[in-house]
Structures are given as structure tokens and as C-alpha cells.
Amino acid sequence: MWAILARLLMASNTLRFLQMDNSKEKRMSGIEPNRPSFVVYLLVLALSFTGLAGVSRARIQDIPQNDAQDLEQENEKKEEKKDDKKDEKKGLPLKSDRKVSFTTDEGTWLSLDVSPDGKTIAFELLGDIYTLPIEGGKAKLIDGGMSFDSQPRFSPDGQWIAFLSDREGSENIWIMHPDGTGVKQVSKDSNSEFASPSWDPRGKYVYVSKTHFGIGPREIWMYHVDGGTGIQITKSKPTPTTKREDRTSVMGVVASSDGRYLYYAERRRDFSYNSMFPLWQIKRKDRKTGEEDTIIEQPRSAMRPGLTPDGKFLLYVTRHETESGLRLRNLETGEDHWVRYPVTRDDQEAI
Known part of the structure; x- marks a missing residue:
């Protein structure tokens, strides 16, 4: 290869010498001489790159076949890992920079539930879930962190707590044991908002109200x-x-x-400003026949029904004048009376 390049360089010098001699004659005749040709240099460069390419091909061909296969498999694994990283859930992107400690003996608009044996209260406070003895005492944090966890509900056997959490980046239904262990995701919606989870009597399903992000109507869903x-x-x-x-x-x-029956509060029409009362009324749906009827109507709404274990009484929230209170309805006789007034004011206009 180098011998060929040397000959080409010698030929180039000879060509330059001949062109210089010719230029003298052209000057004498008044004709401007031409510049030396670059053809030879282009040939040299082309041969040089050809030689380098040949060396590269030779090096690739010199790799043993087994090594080449290993290299190819390694590259494939790298690509698979990249794809896996794209598909895996990253959860909440935020990380806590500092912790804030505080002591309190009260909260506002707490969502709570009582265990079936009547010994324990589960409640939420600032996006964390605690348990507390029914007779009072020190609250125990069972679920906390960067996620916003809310609305805990005991299962009928008291072995699980259903709650809402956005720990995977969007709000969904989760369950855990009352001590905070065994956390498990139930629903896997990516663009929904949930509210008021509750259990079916067998403890196999969780009922919940669901809507897409934004202000819109909520519908009842059940998840295994x-x-x-x-x-x-x-x-x-x-x-x-x-x-x-x-x-x-x-x-x-x-x-x-x-x-057999589902009890819930129903509002006709979506959210609107300056709404006129009543907004919510309590309905009962027969899951066997599909029939639905209104069982409680109040001038200033009726909402948030709760059944006693024997199913004979229904507790609900209503508003009187400017305050909210609890009333109890005997489902067999229709008798209805106040249980507690006032309580924390409801927010029915906002939902």
C-alpha cells in the first residue's frame, strides 16, 4: 500500500515539473498557465480512506464468532433494559427535603371509621392515616409519607383497611392491615378521582364513587x-x-x-355556582331488580348515609339553617329524629 502511495507522489512531482516547463512556454506566448491538477491528491486520499476501511473491516472480521454473538446479546439486553425503564412506574416524583413535627389533639373535616369490634378508630390527618383507641389516648401513625392517603374504611372482619392514595402518581384504591402492613393496590386507574370507599358485606369488594379529573358527575363502581x-x-x-x-x-x-341494597346520596345536575336547595337526596338501589327509589328527602339536602349493623336504622347528614347535623331514620317505621346538632359544617355546595 505504501509503495503505491510513494509511486503516486513521484508521479505527482513529475507532473508538477512538466507543468512548470509548460508554463514557461505559455508565459512567453502570453497565455496564463493553469494551476497544478489536484487529481493525484484526490486519488491518494481515496486510496488512504479505502485502506483504513479495509483495516476496519479486517478488525471486525478478526473478532471470533462467539465473541461477536456475546456482544450482540449484550446490546440486546441493554435495549431491553431501556424499554423496561420506560414502562416501569416511577411513582411520586417529589422527595421530602425536611420533616415537620407537631402535636395536636384536634382536626378539621377528618374522615374516620370505627373497627367492627368497636375498639379502634382509624382516621386521616394531613394526608396520613392513624389509629386511635376508642376510649382515647395516643394516635399511632400506620401510613404516612409523601403521598396523600385518605378516607380509611375497615373491612367487615376488621382485618383490612381500604383507603385512597396517590402514591403511584394518580389516586386509586388501596388496602392494608390495621397495623399498616400488607399494603396492596386494588384499582389502577390513571386519570380518575375517587371518594367515599366502603366494603361489601363479604369483604371481597370495595365500592367507591369515581369521576375523571375535573368537575364532573360521579358514578358508583365496585372493585375486587x-x-x-x-x-x-x-x-x-x-x-x-x-x-x-x-x-x-x-x-x-x-x-x-x-x-342486596345500596344506599347513597344522589345529586341531579353537575356542580354549579349559586345552586338551589335541595341538592342531595338519599336513594336506595335494589341490586336484584335494578330498581331505584328515593327514601329520604330534606329541604336542605340529605347525604352521607350510614347503616347500623342490623340494617334497621340509617344515619345521615342534613343541614338546618346554617349548620349541619346528624339525623337517624328508622327504615321500618319511617320515624326520624336528631342525633347530634350541630356538627362540622358540610361542604355539599362544592361537590
């Missing part, structure tokens, strides 16, 4: 504790021709002890 896409129970738009002002929103569902 082992996961799945869920089953829709109510529809805000039962027919394609249902007008927007006739769509309903449903919240606060509870099931009867035999699982």
Missing part, C-alpha cells in the same frame, strides 16, 4: 380486592340522549348487611 378493571354500578348518563342538566352524581355508597 384482588384487582381488576372494576364493575360500574350507576351511570350518570343512562341513555345517549340524556341531557347534561339531567345527569346525576352519586356519593357515599353503603351496602345492606345482606348485600
